[in-house]
Amino acid sequence: MDIDIVELSRLQFATTALYHFLFVPLTLGLSVIVAIMETVYVMTGRPIWRQMTKFWGMLFGINFALGVATGITMEFQFGMNWSYYSHYVGDIFGAPLAIEGLMAFFLEATFVGLFFFGWDKLSRVGHLVVAWLVAIGSNFSALWILIANGWMQNPVGAEFNPVTMRMEMTSFFDVMFNQVAQAKFVHTVSAGYVTASVFVLGVSAWYLLHGRHTELARRSIAVAASFGLAGALSVVVLGDESGYDAGENQKMKLAAIEAMWHTEPAPASFTLIGLPNQEERETKYAIHIPYVMGLIGTRSLDTPIQGIAELEAENAGRIRSGIIAYDALMTIRAEGPDTPEDVRATFEQHSDDLGYAFLLKRYIEDPRQASEAQIAQAAEDTVPHVWPIFWAFRIMVGLGFSFIAVMAYFFFMASFRGMRFPRWALRLAVIVIPAPWIAAEMGWIVAEYGRQPWTVDGILPTALSVSHLSVGTVAVTLAGFVLLYSALFVVEMSLMIKYIRKGPYQDVAETEAWTERRRQHRKIASDLNISPAE
Amino acid sequence: MILHDLIAFDTLRVIWWVLLGVLLIGFAVTDGFDMGVGALLPFVAETDVERRIAINTVGPVWEGNQVWFILGGGAIFAAWPPLYAVSFSGFYLAMFLILVALILRPVAFKYRSKRDDMRWREAWDWALFVGGAVPALVFGVAVGNVLQGVPFRLTPDMLPIYEGSFFGLLNPFALSCGLTSLAMMVMHGGAWLGLKAEGPVAERARTYGMIAAVVVIALFALNGFWLTYLVERYSLVGPVVTDGPSNPLLSEVTRGGSWISAYADRPWALTAPVLGFVGAFFALLGLWGRREVVTLLASKLSILGMISTVGLTMFPFILPSSIDPRSSLTVWDSSSSHLTLFVMLGAAVIFVPIILAYTAWVYSVLWGKVTASDVAEGSHTLY
Structure with missing residues (x-):
């Protein structure tokens, strides 16, 4: 009975959290890409960049709505389904969530309305500032959420109070500058940048394949490839940092990722692939790379990693x-x-x-x-199920490296080969669109499934954290969420596809006015006999 | 860290009790008119153009307004963890209803205008109606239950156990409070539409707003009467420790007498219910006399008064327990630690003024009525 409610509550949390995170990475990355595009527009005055800002901004909006909607569930679910958790660690965990609202979400949500409605009410620079405030707000949001999450992985700056029967904060500074949280933050927002870049790249590639909106598509690819390359490199570097942190703070998670059943003499080898077997506690058909694990986990050649x-x-x-x-x-x-x-x-x-x-x-x-x-x-x-973590990690890392390759290739072609992309590469860019989402979800599975059996590592077991609810009640809400979320997913995908097919809205009058102005400038220049070359 | 001793623990608790009220009131006066517009939508607007006028009066601002609610959740979690744990798990299915409504609402706003199909738009209009009316009703029902005490108890380990049922929440007094809350939001939505919309939409909103204001006054009086004669008061027994550890089980609580006697102890608190009545009355007059700005202001003051009334009536109680009064949550025994309250106050002192400043700026940029020609011109940018 107790186990059932725990399992069911976990299932509901995993479902709603993984679903929420289908929308978050695109929001994180696309908000910045849109702000970059608008910056170029304000600096150059070229209408095509305004068109790009509006087009990608609209897709951002379709995605953003569901990100916000499903985020509300996250904020309330701790109290609804995890009331003992909420009581036990609310003194620490609640603070970053509240500060997220104060500092980040308010900013993002207040200005996102103005971003869409304020084109005619604000100056160019004013609107640009609004776009950047939305991007900054969404990224700060991620910071505070990951400070909260980082504390669940590495609970610093708190101690138990026997009178109140809960953990209480001893140092806000330690909670805020938790090294796990900081590494996770950069890792996660970088993953968002990669997701949005892959999305922009893929959609633009699709336009090029069909010979549509080529002006917009080429420029979008240039932005996406450079931004995406930086993001993809950052994801891997900070992923490595997270691995190192796990080696220090969550040894069991690291051992599960690696399916390291027994301590190996330092430096440990890295199991590239294999089939972990929980009962027999061995990994079959394993392919090892010597030394690498020891380097990732301990950054030394003589510190053993515990099995x-x-x-x-x-x-x-x-x-x-x-x-x-x-x-x-x-x-x-x-x-x-x-x-x-x-x-x-x-x-x-x-x-x-x-x-x-x-x-x-x-x-x-x-x-x-x-x-x-x-x-x-x-x-x-205390030993988590190894194979899901083992494989989720490998899928995530494999995809992570493939994003570097894709982005580097498009960056090279865009910068040095005059944007002449072969058709196979464009097709690849379209096919790869779902990959960053898979990688991100796998990342969360590694982080949170790998944290089991704890909600807060070493402090509070998951089985104790749940609310006192009946199985039937939670089953009803789980079914409700699945139905509602599935319906909304279909609606959002259909709108995304519809608006991608439709393509950007071209403000003909504005483009013509701009072309006319430019022609006149040229004419004046040639009348005065000064060509740009002189 | 010695810094947090600068402000005494009990002072911080009172400050956070006030801030909790500020957040709830901030939510009700901003997102309140969004919900009111949602609840009024099927009645004040018939054609698609009219509906788009109504929707676009709140289009650019509802998202920011909704953050008051989300921040309210976060602040309860951070400053009053036991309240967060007990109420959210206790009112589980009611919370789920609110969630569904609030999930539908953002999606409805964003997606409605994305297709020209009228059936598509009709469906989202109903989602907006549900997203406005259901939370408004459920919040009031929750408040009505809190005033009567909620059937929960805390185990010695502090696990909250709720022993009521969802249908138990739907008792007459709570339903009356729910209707009050709904009428309050409708009055506010009517005031907002009067200011921001034009033509038939504004006219109909005016009519419904006046009806709602009368209902607010009548129900608020009825609830006061009910509270005086039929709802028992909770009181702390013995010397009250205001800066002790946050463990509700350490205090003794009795039931008996009337909540109204709180006003004998604190006569100044009567300003709150008076403001509730006077505000609603002036909103009614304002709607009658077409003084839109005055109406909106009066409606806000009325909401401020009514929500403050609930808080002041119950102080220091936040969530009384009907089956185990000792488990009741009060200002003195269900807060976060001294340090956390201090840190959070620092964050609030820095960010709340900034939020108010930029919110005010956004509203000033958007000042002016939404007209049929706006809606026609903005078919690519507006909802």
Whole structure:
């Protein structure tokens, strides 16, 4: 019964979060690309850049609506489905979410209306500023959300308070500058830049294949390829940084990514591919590359990376230590201010492992009564399912490198080969459109599925975090979300395709006026006998 | 970190209680007219041009307005974690209803005009209606339940357990509060359309706005009567510790007497319900006399008064428990830690003025009526 509600709540959270993230990366990247295009428009005055800004801006808007709509679910779901989590860590986790609203989302949402409605009400520069504020707002949004998420992976700057039975913040500075959060932020926004670049590139390539809107398509490719190349390089570098952070803070996640069942002598080899087998705890048909894993995980040649079996044994020790903390906690709560000093000291000493004792709550009400078998079971629970993480990671990384190749190629052709793209390359660019979304979703699966069995690593088990709800209730809302989200997905895809097929709206009068002005300038120049070359 | 000791814990708690009110009121006075326009849409606008006029009066601003709501959620999470945990999980299906409505709304705004097909547009118009009317109603129902106490208890580990049902929320007093809230939003939406729309849309909105203002006054009075005679008050027992740890189970709570006695303790608080009535009355007069700016202002003041009334009536209670009064959440025992409240106050002090400044600027850029010719010219840019 308890397990069912946990599983169902996780399924609902995963569904709504992964769905939300179908729209986020495009918002992150396209907001910046549109702002770049508008900057070129304001600097050069060429109507084609205004047309590009409006066209990609409209596609941005179609995507943005669903990003906002599904984001509301995310903000509320913690309280709805994860009420114990909300109570237990709200003191820390709530703050970045609220600051996200104050600093970022307000900015983004207030100006996005003006972006679409303000073309005739603002000066050129005024409208450009609005476009950049939207882009800055959406990117700052990502920063605060990832500070919140980073804390779930690496809970710094907080300690447990026995009187309130929750974690409380000790240093906002530590929470904000959590190294995991910072690496994740750059990794995630870069992934957004790549997603939007691949999207712009693919749609433009489709126009070129059909010989439509070539002016717009070529210029868009130039922007997308350069922006996308920078993004793709940044994604991989910061992905590596995240891997290093995991090596320090989430050793079990790293071991699962790598399917490293046992500690290997340093420097560990990297398993390129293979078939991880959870029961037998080995990876079949594995292809290894020597040294590489040791370098990624520890950036040294002599520090070993711990394997799953060793980490599990270590966690059994932490569970025992956690039971001592739990026992002391019960005394503190019963005695209140009269608690003997030595009990407090014991609690202080073991409080870092308190969360490990909570792992036992799945099997027994009072962790102090746990049998050896239950402790062993709880320790085994700290090992996530390896194969989904192993494969999700490899798909993500493989796609990540392929984006560098695609972007580098188009950047080269756009910069040095006069934008003459072979048809096979254009077709490839169209086919590759869904790939960044797959990579991004895989990334979240690695990060969050790999965090199990914890909601907050080492602090609060997922099984304890859920609300006290009936299975039927959550089943109803899960079904509701799936239905609503599927319908909206169909609607949004059909609109996207419709508007891509339709192509940009050409403001003929404006283009003609601009061409006329330019002709006159040329004429004056030639009348005065000064050609641009002189 | 010693810095946060600059402001006492209980002072911070009161500040955050006020800020919670500010956020809810900010939401109601801004997104309130968006929801009111949504709820009025099928009635004030018949043709597509009329509907587009109505929709485009809120088109550029609803998105920013909605952030008040999202920020409200975030601020409750950050400043009042137990309130967030108990209310969102307790009102689970009601929250889901609100979510569905609020998910449909952004999509409806953005997608409605993207196809010329009238059936497509009709469908999204209904989504806008649901997105406006349902949250307005449900918020009021929630407030009505909070005033009566909600059937939840906290385990010693602080896990909230809700023992009511969804249909239990739909009791007469709560429904009356729900209708009040809906009427309030409709009055506000009518005031907004009067200011921003023209022609028949504005005329019809004026009529509905006047009806809504009368309903607001009547229901607000009825609820006050109800609250005085039929709803029991919750009170803290014994010496009240205002700067203790945030654990609701440490305090004793009793039920009995009337909420109205709160006004005997704090007579100055009567300004809030008075403002609620006077604001609605002037909104009615303003609609009658076609003083659009005055009407909107009066409607805002009325909302400010009514929401403040709820808060002040219950202070220091935020969420009383009907089945285990000891579990009730109050200002003194369900906040975040001292440090978190301080950090969040810093963030609010920096960003709220900035938000108000740029929001005001955006509204000033968009000043003026939305007309049929605007809608015709802007077929590529407007909704």
